[in-house]
Amino acid sequence: MTHRHPGPFLILETGQPVVSMRRHRGFPHWIRVAAGLAADEAVVVNVEAGEALPSRAGAAGTAFTGVIVTGSGAMVTDRHDWSERSADWLRDAAHAGLPLLGICYGHQLLAHALGGEVGDNPAGREMGTVDLDLHPHAEHDLLFAGLPAQFPVQATHLQSVLRVPDGATVLARSQRDECHAFRWGDRAWGVQFHPEFSATHMRGYVQARKVALQREGQCPKTITGNIRATPQARRVLRRFVHHALGLARR
Numbered sequence: 001m002t003h004r005h006p007g008p009f010l011i012l013e014t015g016q017p018v019v020s021m022r023r024h025r026g027f028p029h030w031i032r033v034a035a036g037l038a039a040d041e042a043v044v045v046n047v048e049a050g051e052a053l054p055s056r057a058g059a060a061g062t063a064f065t066g067v068i069v070t071g072s073g074a075m076v077t078d079r080h081d082w083s084e085r086s087a088d089w090l091r092d093a094a095h096a097g098l099p100l101l102g103i104c105y106g107h108q109l110l111a112h113a114l115g116g117e118v119g120d121n122p123a124g125r126e127m128g129t130v131d132l133d134l135h136p137h138a139e140h141d142l143l144f145a146g147l148p149a150q151f152p153v154q155a156t157h158l159q160s161v162l163r164v165p166d167g168a169t170v171l172a173r174s175q176r177d178e179c180h181a182f183r184w185g186d187r188a189w190g191v192q193f194h195p196e197f198s199a200t201h202m203r204g205y206v207q208a209r210k211v212a213l214q215r216e217g218q219c220p221k222t223i224t225g226n227i228r229a230t231p232q233a234r235r236v237l238r239r240f241v242h243h244a245l246g247l248a249r250r
Contacts, residue, residue: 006245007065009043011031011043012069014074015027027071066245067090068240072105094113094187099247101240104192114184115166118159119160121158125216128202128227132150132172132193135171135172152233153193154202156209187247198229207220
């Protein structure tokens, strides 16, 4: 039996880190490193900057092993042209069976693309290292099986998935967000948290949002003091890569 040689992963870049953190490069680099991918194992398309999405023929699985969609400072509800084009592409890719993982904005964009609802988080801004609570059925999910029922993740967002797409399964929640992770079908996932963030990244984000946090009645010093490593979140990202590679080698 001949096994196919996996193609690269496609990283859809939907935004840039806060200015103070750009010295550490951008989201695609953070994701690639956290995912354990070599430089030649990932292709980046900056959709926010107007770069063209690959052909949908490639999206059917002939070109890419999987797709990871980054976070962004944009809002899905603003319906930017580049965002809506990306949503259309993701919808086609999901139905074609291409493995997909949306992170933060990507999580929300994937939900929107598949018919879910995105809007302002009713609980307000969620920022810092937060505890993720898995639903019992997450034990049977390829990315979350065997992980602790509760574990820390890094989060920073104002909007959330308010209603998942039809047929999707909510896998995890936090105190401030009822949908921190979902699965659609058996090859598409969204995670509100940032599995690529280190504690350094998270501290930088809290510092950058210090004034906004204070204005909203949150204490940046307390949030910073609670920041810690999130190895289980990184495992979720690496499991996605492993799963997609396994499918590509069949």
